[in-house]
Amino acid sequence: MTYSDFESETTVKYFLLVLLIVGSLFTITPSLAAENIEQNSSSVVNQDSMDTVSEDDTFDEFEEDEFGDDAFGDEFSGEKEKEIFDPLSGYNRVMTSFNDGLYVYVLDPVLLKGYNYIPEPVRVSVNNFFDNLNYPVSVVNNILQLKFKNTGTESLRFVINSTVGILGLFDPAQSWFGLEEHQEDFGQTLGYYGVGGGFHIVLPFFGPTNLRDLAGDFIDFYVNPIYYVDVRRYNIVRNTYQGWGLITYKEFNKMSLYTKEYDNVRQDALDLYPFLRDLYEQSRQKKIEE
């Protein structure tokens, strides 16, 4: 090990230590933080109600047989045909059918059926393990979004789960200490600073995403330990193929935990592509707003 190697390693260690201390300070003063959150949420609600006070009047006149949509109009979008910008809709539709077909005819009856012989708690642990490894991505993006309390919580979670939770296989931080996960990614960071989703893209195998989140994923790869980055010193895998292999396995394992949910949810769709697109875009929006 050369001297410069040693030096950068200590810098990283220092950085982590400082993070940990700052983070724990934020976590130790939960009352303060809780106050902050309360203030935030109430201000959001207030703003909301102030914006649309005038529209409330129509609401009271709502009758069973008459249409009372006017007052609700502000809540839902899509009727006024303000087209959702979806230049890839043709391709996306095909890819959605492809992915769904892959799931229904290959993944579910063959691959997952075999894989699910592994007991669920084990698969949950595998998922926990990968989640725990995602710590660098999450912590960087928490910092970029100036969420210092969550940065602290994530750091504490990482330390507890890596040690007491045996390399992240278990989640005692949540179950014993009640420390909730606050994972963030670069797509969310971009969203936090007001970057819109851009158009929707359905990837083969990996499913729905959008322009912003796809770009975010590529940025996140640089700090993601399970992906191979040539210029980086710490790499768990030896090359790009192994990196992709691991990422695919991670997603596959996660999918195995949610087959029932997917089966259930796809039954709700009248038209699968716009339905799944809505599901993705809305849940991402919610995560950004948090």
Place this chain on the structure above:
Amino acid sequence: MQHHFLKIFFTIVTFLTLSTVLQADELREIKQMMKQNISEVTTLIQDKSVAKEARDREIETIISPLFDFGLMGRLSLGKQTWKKISKEERKAFTELFKKRVRQSYMSKLDLYTDEVVVIDDPIKVKNRVHLPTHLMRKNEKRDVLYKFYKSKKSGWMIYDVDILGVSIIQTYRTQFSGILKKESFAALLEKLKSNENS
């Protein structure tokens, strides 16, 4: 003159205090109502001695009065379409929509095992109330948000549910408007009837 002013002042103060007290009461009432409903439903699900069909029927009778399925259908279809279609079509649509949403909600209950459902404090949003709830599942927090409005006839009723941040009504709105752009209303009714998606 001053007397008059004081009188008005006190009326306003009394009115304001009274209305805030009432509001707080209403919020508590909604929370209490949902708490009871959810606990009734979860005990029913966990009770394995009752046959699934009987159990489902019982759950339906608990849940149904909470939802304003008619309004949910109208909101999903959108005002413009609703005005265009005939009375018979409205009736047929409402029936099918009700059935579908109820079915989908009931099938979601099948995913439930033994998680504890936590009901958080209701939030007043304009003259509607949002009731956030969540449960822990496979180490992940799952949010379900119930949205209430006050109907003149039957009090507080649910007009939309957000599951993991996804509004049910919004997903139907997008799908309906997409289908109607290419196809007739009759075709939409056909699709509502069938359980298969294309």
